Structures are given as structure tokens and as C-alpha cells.
Amino acid sequence: PVHRTDEVQAARLRLPILAEEQQVMELINEHPIVIVAGETGSGKTTQVPQFLYEAGYAQHKMIGITEPRRVAAIAMSKRVAHEMNLPSSEVSYLIRFEGNVTPATRIKFMTDGVLLKEIETDFLLSKYSVIVLDEAHERSVYTDILVGLLSRIVPLRHKRSNPLKLIIMSATLRVSDFTENTRLFKVPPPLIKVEARQYPVTIHFQKRTPDDYVAEAYRKTLKIHAKLPEGGILIFVTGQQEVNQLVRKLRRAFPYTVQQKEQKEQQDHKQQEELEPEKEFDLKRTIRNMRKSKKKFLNQISLPKINLDDYKLPGDDTEADMHEVADDDSDPEEHDLLEDDHLNELTDTASTKQPLWVLPLYSLLSSEKQQRIFQPVPEGCRLCVVSTNVAETSLTIPHIKYVVDSGRQKTRLYDKLTGVSAFVVTYTSKASADQRTGRAGRISAGHCYRLYSSAVYNDLFADFNQPDIQQKPVDDLMLQMRCMGIDRVVHFPFPSPPDQLQLQAAEHRLAVLGALKPISSGVTTDLPPAVTQLGHVISHFPVSPRFGKMLALSNQQQLLPYTVCLVAALSVQELLIDTGVQRDDDVPSHSSKFHQRNMSWAAGGNYRLLGDPMVLLRAVGAAEYAGTRGNLAEFCEAYGLRPKAINEVRKLRVQLTNEINLNVSDVELCVDPQLKPPSNAQARFLRQILLAGMGDRVARKVPLDEITDKEERRRLKYAYNCADMEQPAFLHATSVLRQMSPDWIVYQEAYELMHGDSNKMFIRGITAIE
Ligand code: ADP
Numbered sequence: 001p002v003h004r005t006d007e008v009q010a011a012r013l014r015l016p017i018l019a020e021e022q023q024v025m026e027l028i029n030e031h032p033i034v035i036v037a038g039e040t041g042s043g044k045t046t047q048v049p050q051f052l053y054e055a056g057y058a059q060h061k062m063i064g065i066t067e068p069r070r071v072a073a074i075a076m077s078k079r080v081a082h083e084m085n086l087p088s089s090e091v092s093y094l095i096r097f098e099g100n101v102t103p104a105t106r107i108k109f110m111t112d113g114v115l116l117k118e119i120e121t122d123f124l125l126s127k128y129s130v131i132v133l134d135e136a137h138e139r140s141v142y143t144d145i146l147v148g149l150l151s152r153i154v155p156l157r158h159k160r161s162n163p164l165k166l167i168i169m170s171a172t173l174r175v176s177d178f179t180e181n182t183r184l185f186k187v188p189p190p191l192i193k194v195e196a197r198q199y200p201v202t203i204h205f206q207k208r209t210p211d212d213y214v215a216e217a218y219r220k221t222l223k224i225h226a227k228l229p230e231g232g233i234l235i236f237v238t239g240q241q242e243v244n245q246l247v248r249k250l251r252r253a254f255p256y257t258v259q260q261k262e263q264k265e266q267q268d269h270k271q272q273e274e275l276e277p278e279k280e281f282d283l284k285r286t287i288r289n290m291r292k293s294k295k296k297f298l299n300q301i302s303l304p305k306i307n308l309d310d311y312k313l314p315g316d317d318t319e320a321d322m323h324e325v326a327d328d329d330s331d332p333e334e335h336d337l338l339e340d341d342h343l344n345e346l347t348d349t350a351s352t353k354q355p356l357w358v359l360p361l362y363s364l365l366s367s368e369k370q371q372r373i374f375q376p377v378p379e380g381c382r383l384c385v386v387s388t389n390v391a392e393t394s395l396t397i398p399h400i401k402y403v404v405d406s407g408r409q410k411t412r413l414y415d416k417l418t419g420v421s422a423f424v425v426t427y428t429s430k431a432s433a434d435q436r437t438g439r440a441g442r443i444s445a446g447h448c449y450r451l452y453s454s455a456v457y458n459d460l461f462a463d464f465n466q467p468d469i470q471q472k473p474v475d476d477l478m479l480q481m482r483c484m485g486i487d488r489v490v491h492f493p494f495p496s497p498p499d500q501l502q503l504q505a506a507e508h509r510l511a512v513l514g515a516l517k518p519i520s521s522g523v524t525t526d527l528p529p530a531v532t533q534l535g536h537v538i539s540h541f542p543v544s545p546r547f548g549k550m551l552a553l554s555n556q557q558q559l560l561p562y563t564v565c566l567v568a569a570l571s572v573q574e575l576l577i578d579t580g581v582q583r584d585d586d587v588p589s590h591s592s593k594f595h596q597r598n599m600s601w602a603a604g605g606n607y608r609l610l611g612d613p614m615v616l617l618r619a620v621g622a623a624e625y626a627g628t629r630g631n632l633a634e635f636c637e638a639y640g641l642r643p644k645a646i647n648e649v650r651k652l653r654v655q656l657t658n659e660i661n662l663n664v665s666d667v668e669l670c671v672d673p674q675l676k677p678p679s680n681a682q683a684r685f686l687r688q689i690l691l692a693g694m695g696d697r698v699a700r701k702v703p704l705d706e707i708t709d710k711e712e713r714r715r716l717k718y719a720y721n722c723a724d725m726e727q728p729a730f731l732h733a734t735s736v737l738r739q740m741s742p743d744w745i746v747y748q749e750a751y752e753l754m755h756g757d758s759n760k761m762f763i764r765g766i767t768a769i770e
């Protein structure tokens with residue numbers, strides 16, 4: 001039996017899901033798979049595990065709950081332990097590198113990546129009697145894969161008379177991908193809807209959409225605090241830096257002063273203390289942990305079979321802050337401090353002198369500090385929480401009456417060509433914005449201030465966020481799933497499947513790359529080709545497999561810094577001003593100053609043969625060097641580089657370098673702003689590495705001597721035959737290898753342009769093979 005305190009019991013009784021305990025449990029007892037949908041804050045995450053515990057599900061085996069966010073795994077395990085009066089040795093959590101699980105653990109909260117990893121060693125999840133997949137509406141890649149795997153594991157466990165229950169929980173009713181997908185569940189699982197009382201929330205749009213939403217959030221909060229009655233304020237911005245910036249500003253504006261400090265001893269030292277150290281700190285700690293966890297080394301080529309967490313770096317929960325805010329395309333008009341009609345009508349009910357109890361909330365915040373959002377607010381203060389989208393559905397903050405919504409979020413965007421991902425700030429979806437709005441209506445009628453116009457909301461916000469799995473590059477997904485031991489990815493029951501033809505093509509490309517064993521023609525085996533040793537290594541790099549292979553082969557001759565730089569430079573569009581602007585062959589650019597610049601950067605022996613990638617390496621190196629002397633801007637201007645691209649390349653180099661250091665423990669890579677050009681020998685190795693990664697992008701010069709027709713010879717002067725292409729492609733005019741026109745080359749990119757009446761193929765980013 002569970003002994004709860006009166007206080008906890010009273011709080012539980014206020015949760016809508018408690019009234020439904022019997023119904024929920026009956027449904028779970030009668031069905032192997034159940035979907036629970038209920039408004040955020042209705043008590044799903046904290047109560048369902050307790051229902052299961054009290055119904056005896058933890059007697060012989062464990063209750064497992066997965067969360068896409070690390071924050072939620074930690075916070076929820078603590079809350080449930082507290083509510084049940086059980087020690088953390090029994091209600092525990094496990095996230096990558098951290099946890100308090102013991103042999104006595106009965107209820108285990110974990111990230112979805114952690115459970116996936118457990119499936120590799122224990123496919124039937126025999127330690128669990130029930131698995132709860134929480135926050136399924138977030139559609140994280142790992143949760144989606146778990147749904148697919150569990151749809152098969154549950155019947156298997158049933159066959160063995162050792163049943164496993166699966167509960168899928170969602171904050172939205174949009175669960176048709178789970179209920180109506182018959183490949184996933186032959187019998188649609190029953191859905192139970194938890195009715196939550198929700199008070200009306202008045203939505204206030206802005207007339208215009210300011211670019212600087214952080215400044216706008218600050219102004220709006222000042223007004224709310226000065227003019228509106230009691231009630232907590234919750235502000236949504238996109239990342240840790242923005243959160244900290246806004247918290248500092250608000251604390252400065254409404255300090256919590258000494259005379260008010262007497263009340264709560266545990267609180268009084270906390271208000272003005274230093275904010276959490278930023279990113280840097282955590283990365284280092286994680287790297288140390290990494291070392292401790294005895295990762296094997298890359299150059300031993302016996303890396304651990306899988307690293308499922310490759311895509312979950314610290315703070316990766318959609319808000320890694322290594323990346324600065326990118327531009328967004330919101331209304332660029334000058335924003336003059338618009339007065340909000342609603343706010344102006346109101347009389348002062350709260351004094352502006354009233355202190356604001358400002359708390360930050362984001363994934364990387366220590367769990368101790370996260371807990372403060374649940375602690376009582378010092379008397380006389382108004383609560384104000386500045387949060388990333390963690391507070392959207394994962395954590396429910398009490399006493400919120402006002403929501404200030406920037407309408408933005410950080411999204412991981414993948415470069416199609418390279419698979420390198422970067423975080424960019426985008427508009428959220430309508431569904432997300434409505435979730436955020438809902439946070440204001442839990443205690444009473446509330447208000448939501450949207451820092452964007454209704455036109456922007458209607459026209460530029462997507463209805464829903466797309467499932468992550470459909471945004472991830474397929475080659476990558478294919479390799480990762482294969483490395484997890486999922487053999488038939490093409491037949492995998494995804495809740496929202498990626499394109500099937502794409503998956504097949506990916507399998508083929510991976511075989512060509514050597515990440516999978518060659519696809520043997522003729523012999524029809526049931527199994528798809530196995531993952532090679534190289535494939536396992538490649539899967540550790542957070543870039544597309546072809547670039548992963550280049551990195552994997554670069555741990556020699558001090559090549560890694562160059563390959564990292566190259567991969568970063570190749571990932572950024574239009575670093576050099578001449579390319580891209582004139583993508584058409586017709587413009588003779590040999591005499592242009594840009595072409596001369598390129599030629600001089602590619603000059604000399606093996607440099608020359610490395611070709612266009614060499615120009616990129618030199619451009620980045622020279623620009624960064626200029627940057628260390630403080631004249632990056634002039635340098636870019638003089639040499640025709642795009643300064644923003646240089647910044648992007650730098651960020652990617654930092655990101656890749658960090659991730660390599662994390663995953664490969666014998667390299668201590670750093671980003672050298674003064675990276676010298678490669679030596680001749682290194683340039684030769686780089687050519688081989690490029691060839692290894694671009695094996696399917698090899699082209700051979702059309703042999704002109706065999707052509708008798710003069711006109712035709714002229715036409716085909718720079719023509720190459722590429723594998724898989726019917727018509728020849730032409731070396732782009734900006735290539736430094738155009739004059740030389742080597743017999744065999746690799747190229748980075750092929751594209752088609754309208755040329756007169758017909759289309760003409762061009763290839764760019766040329767390196768000579770020999
Ligand atoms: P759901 O999963 O349906 O969104 P939760 O179970 O997370 O709902 O939350 C139920 C309630 O528990 C919320 O009112 C929330 O504020 C409260 N709660 C969660 N964690 C804590 C905590 N650490 N301290 C106090 N209250 C908490």
C-alpha cells in the first residue's frame with residue numbers, strides 16, 4: 001500500500017485523471033495496448049504510473065515510462081517518488097550518463113533513447129510488465145520507433161504467456177497515426193480521453209510581428225505586471241540564452257529586495273544568484289562522463305555496436321544553444337512600441353514596485369533549479385517563469401494566468417545534401433501555439449499574449465509540427481535503424497512512414513558506400529545486407545553517411561580538422577560569392593576577380609588537384625585568420641566571401657568537433673581559427689577521402705578525340721559522363737579545374753538548368769581523381 005501525505009492526496013484529488021482511475025485501469029487490464037489522451041496538466045505522467053503500481057504491475061516486474069525530454073524524466077521521477085512517499089531507489093530515472101536506478105527500482109522513468117538501447121540487449125523487455133510511452137504527440141524519432149517495435153513486442157510477449165502492456169500517452173487528440181494505422185496495430189487500440197476542466201483563455205494578437213521577440217516579451221511582461229491583477233506569467237522563448245537574457249532583465253527591473261527576504265530561508269538566497277553556467281560547462285562534463293563510461297576508440301575500429309544517442313546531445317531536446325538565432329522572415333517593419341488596447345484599458349491593480357519572482361526553465365537547467373517552479377512563491381511576489389517549449393506539454397507550472405508567447409521555437413533542420421543539422425528559429429505550429437495558450441487557463445480564466453499578428457498565425461504557422469522521423473534524412477535513419485539491429489527497415493511499421501522508395505534507394509547508397517555489405521545480385525536471401533564495421537563507425541557521426549565515412553577515414557595524418565572544415569564548408573550554401581550567383585555556364589568568369597582568387601587559392605601541385613574543395617578550405621582558413629585580427633568584414637568584402645556563411649561554417653565546425661570529441665575519446669579535437677592549409681601530402685589524402693565519400697559521384701570526361709564532328713566537339717568541351725545519368729553534365733564555369741578538365745573527377749553536386757529550350761546538367765565542386 002502507498003502512504004501519501006494529506007497534502008499530496010489533496011493535490012491529487014484536484015487532478016482530472018483521478019476521477020477516471022477506475023476506467024483507465026479497467027481499460028488497461030482488458031487490453032494489451034491503450035491510448036490515453038488528456039490535456040497537459042490533467043495528471044497523466046504523475047498519476048498513471050501510480051495507478052499501475054497500486055494495481056500490482058510493479059510486483060514482479062518494473063513499470064517503465066519513457067519521455068522524449070531528459071528534463072521530464074528527472075522531474076517526473078522525483079515528483080512521483082515524492083507523491084508515493086517512496087525513495088529514489090524505487091522510483092528512479094535513467095537518462096544518458098545519469099540516473100539513480102537500483103535493483104530495487106519499481107517505477108523507472110527514462111528517455112526514449114535509453115529504452116531503445118535496452119531493446120537491443122533484451123528484445124522482449126523482460127524486466128517490464130508495462131511500458132508507458134509518454135508525450136507521444138511530440139513525435140520524436142525514438143518514440144516513433146518505439147511505437148513500431150512495441151507493436152510487435154507486445155503480441156510476442158502475449159504468445160509467451162508473459163504479457164506486456166503498452167500505454168501510449170498524448171497531450172492531444174491527434175492520435176490517428178496510432179489508431180488508424182493498421183500496419184502498426186491490426187486492431188485499433190482503445191482511446192481514453194481524460195476530460196480536463198479548462199477555463200477560457202482570451203487570445204491577444206499583436207498588430208505587427210516584431211523580429212526582436214525577446215525585447216517584445218520583456219515589454220509585454222512589464223505591462224502585464226504593472227497593470228493586470230494577480231496571477232503567474234509564463235513566457236515562451238526559444239532557447240537557454242534567450243531565457244537567461246530575459247530573466248536577468250526582468251530581475252533587474254523588479255528586484256526582490258532585502259526587506260522582503262525574511263520569509264522562506266531556502267528561497268532567499270536563490271533569487272539573485274548566478275544563472276546556470278551556459279553550454280560550455282555541460283559539454284565538458286559530458287565529455288568527462290563519456291571518458292568514464294569507457295567508450296572504445298575510433299582507431300581501434302571496434303566501436304560499441306550502437307550509439308543511439310548520437311542525435312541526443314546534451315541539451316538537444318530541441319533547444320541546443322550552440323546555435324545562435326537565425327534570421328526569421330517575420331514582418332521586418334520597424335516596430336514602434338504599440339500600445340495594447342486591452343492592457344491600456346485596465347487600471348493599475350498591482351503596484352509596479354511589486355517584486356517579480358523570476359525563474360528560468362530549460363532542459364539543461366539543473367533539476368534542483370527546475371524544481372523551483374513548483375515551490376511556493378515568496379509572499380508579495382508575482383511568479384514569472386521564462387521557459388523554452390519544455391513548458392508547453394512536458395512540465396505543468398502551477399498558478400499561471402498569463403502566457404506571453406513568442407510564437408517561435410528552435411527546430412533542428414537537416415541539410416539535404418550533407419545531413420548536417422543545425423538549429424534554427426522558426427515559427428511554431430498552430431497546435432503548439434494553442435498548447436501554449438492553454439497553459440493560462442488552468443486555475444481560472446486567463447490571457448495569452450501572442451507576440452505576432454493573426455495574419456502570421458493564419459498564413460505562416462503550420463497546423464501541426466511534422467513528425468521528426470519524416471524530417472530526418474533517410475540514409476541516416478536507415479543506417480541508424482540498421483545499427484540498432486532492425487533488419488527490415490523498409491517493412492518497419494512506422495506510425496508515419498518515410499517514403500518507401502527513398503528507403504530502398506538509401507539502402508543501395510549505403511551499400512555502395514560500404515556501410516552495408518554489398519547487395520549480392522542473383523542470390524535472393526531473405527535478409528538485407530548486414531551492417532559493416534565501417535557502417536557502425538559511420539553511424540556515430542551526426543552527418544549524412546557519406547560525410548560520416550569521410551570523417552571515419554580521417555583519423556590519420558592530422559586530417560580530421562580539415563575534413564571537419566570541409567564538411568562544414570560544403571554544408572553551407574554560397575560561401576563564395578561567385579558561385580551560385582551565376583549558376584549558368586554562359587557567363588565567362590575566367591577573368592573575373594573572383595575566378596582569379598579561386599585560382600590562386602587552388603594553386604600548386606596537389607592543391608590544384610583537390611580543386612574546388614581546396615578553394616573552400618583556403619577561404620575558410622583565410623577568413624578565420626582575418627577574423628582573429630579583427631578584420632573579417634573587410635576581408636570578406638575584398639575577397640568576395642559571404643560573412644554570414646563564414647559564421648555558419650564556424651558554428652558547424654564547433655558542433656562537429658564537439659560531437660567527435662564526445663564520440664571518439666582518443667581525439668582531442670579543437671577548432672583552430674588559424675588552421676593552416678593542408679600539406680601536399682594531406683591534400684592528396686583529402687582527395688582520396690573525398691573519393692571514398694563520393695564514390696557514386698564519379699564522372700569521366702567525354703573523350704573528345706573520338707568525336708569527329710567539330711561542332712559537337714566544341715559543344716562537349718567540358719562534358720563529363722556521370723554514373724546514373726543519361727546525358728553528359730558540364731563542368732561549371734567557376735570550377736578551378738575547368739581549364740585542366742582532368743579525365744576522372746568526383747563532384748559534390750549535380751543540377752539541372754533550363755538552357756534555351758532544353759535542360760542542361762551541370763556539376764560543381766570538382767576534385768581530380770588522378
Ligand atoms: P500531464 O502529464 O497530464 O500533463 P502531470 O502529471 O505532469 O500532467 O501534472 C499533474 C500536476 O502535477 C500538475 O498540476 C503539475 O503542476 C503537478 N506537478 C508536477 N510536478 C510537480 C512538482 N514537482 N511539484 C508540485 N507539483 C507538481
Ligand code: MG
Nearest residue numbers: 044045393394
Ligand atoms: Mg505529462
